[in-house]
Amino acid sequence: GAGVSQSPSNKVTEKGKDVELRCDPISGHTALYWYRQSLGQGLEFLIYFQGNSAPDKSGLPSDRFSAERTGGSVSTLTIQRTQQEDSAVYLCASSLDRGVNTEAFFGQGTRLTVV
Amino acid sequence: RKEVEQDPGPFNVPEGATVAFNCTYSNSASQSFFWYRQDCRKEPKLLMSVYSSGNEDGRFTAQLNRASQYISLLIRDSKLSDSATYLCVVNIYYGGSQGNLIFGKGTKLSVKP
Numbered sequence: 001g002a003g004v005s006q007s008p009s010n011k012v013t014e015k016g017k018d019v020e021l022r023c024d025p026i027s028g029h030t031a032l033y034w035y036r037q038s039l040g041q042g043l044e045f046l047i048y049f050q051g052n053s054a055p056d057k058s059g060l061p062s063d064r065f066s067a068e069r070t071g072g073s074v075s076t077l078t079i080q081r082t083q084q085e086d087s088a089v090y091l092c093a094s095s096l097d098r099g100v101n102t103e104a105f106f107g108q109g110t111r112l113t114v115v
Numbered sequence: 116r117k118e119v120e121q122d123p124g125p126f127n128v129p130e131g132a133t134v135a136f137n138c139t140y141s142n143s144a145s146q147s148f149f150w151y152r153q154d155c156r157k158e159p160k161l162l163m164s165v166y167s168s169g170n171e172d173g174r175f176t177a178q179l180n181r182a183s184q185y186i187s188l189l190i191r192d193s194k195l196s197d198s199a200t201y202l203c204v205v206n207i208y209y210g211g212s213q214g215n216l217i218f219g220k221g222t223k224l225s226v227k228p
Contacts, residue, residue, distance in 0.1 A: 033216060042220030043159070043202070056215060091158055093216075102206055103149065104216055106158040 002026070004107035006092050012113045013082055021077040021110045025094030032075050033095075033104060034067055036088040043091065049075065082114045118142055121203050121219040129227055132193045136222045138203030139185045146208035148179055150188050153200045153221065162188075162201070193226045200224070 005024040013019050025032050034046040045059035049069045060066070064082075069075040079086055089111050093104040121138045128134050140148075148165040163170065165177040165186050176189040190197055203219035 035218070043218040045215075045217065048215050095216075102147065102216070103161050103164065104204075106160070108158050 004092055004094050004105055006090075006107035006110050008110060009108065010111045010113075012115060015084060015114055016081055018078065018080045019082055019112065021079075021090050021092075021112070023075045023077070023092030023094075023107060025073065025075070025092070026096075026105060027073075029094035029096050029105075030072065031095045031102065031104075032069060033093045034075070034077050035091045035093070037091060037109075038088045046077070046090075079112075082112075084114045087112055087114045118207075118217045119203055119205050119219040121201075121222045123220060123222060125223040125225050127225045127227060128193055130193055130195060132226075133189065133191045134193055134224065135190075136188045136201055136203075136224075137185055138187070138219055139183075140203075140205045140217075141184070142205070142207050142217075143184070144207055145184075145205045147206040148177075148186050149204040149206075150175075150177060150186075151202040151204055151218075153202055155199075159202055159218075190224075193224075195226050195228060198224055198226045 007022045030051045032049040035043040037043050047067045048056040064080045067077045089109040091106055091109045093106045095102040095104040119140050150162040151159040152162045153159040163172050163177055165179045169178040174191045178187045200221040200223045202221045205217045207215050
């Protein structure tokens, strides 16, 4: 597709369950970011992938959160044993990373609700 | 000190007004800068990049002051449709092809008739 695609668009899960969120970046974009945004709050950085380099995981809030990026394209964010405070919109962005002047394009997000 | 700081607002202005937002950043390795716009319950979208010499796009003007480490966004002749949250974004460049995008918390603008 032409843009960043995320699925599902909405996810309701029970506390304690695991969830997987998917991001399909723009073709050819080497950089991929995950952010989350709670209602009325700013974007919180989670993780960043750049090509084949080791990802920057410094934003992951706990070891219940993990992410992988297969073949330098699609990424999956996994949240294990979900908690109510995990409820947020999870946004993925990609950019054609040339180091400077990198403009990131966002998907529409996955709205996660933990009940 | 936060890496990217913005006044959260809200800025409530009448149609036709001129409004300016500032953003400060703390990391001197910051190499490139952007303003994004986010509408309620939507994803952020790029409004404009900010270049060293400053740049203008219609009613929008962005300026960069590297010495003082701040960027600004000026909106002239505000429209109702400009109501949104404006996010300041800084690219921290580590070298090679490594970088990271740091977002400010955003400044909320509300344009009233």
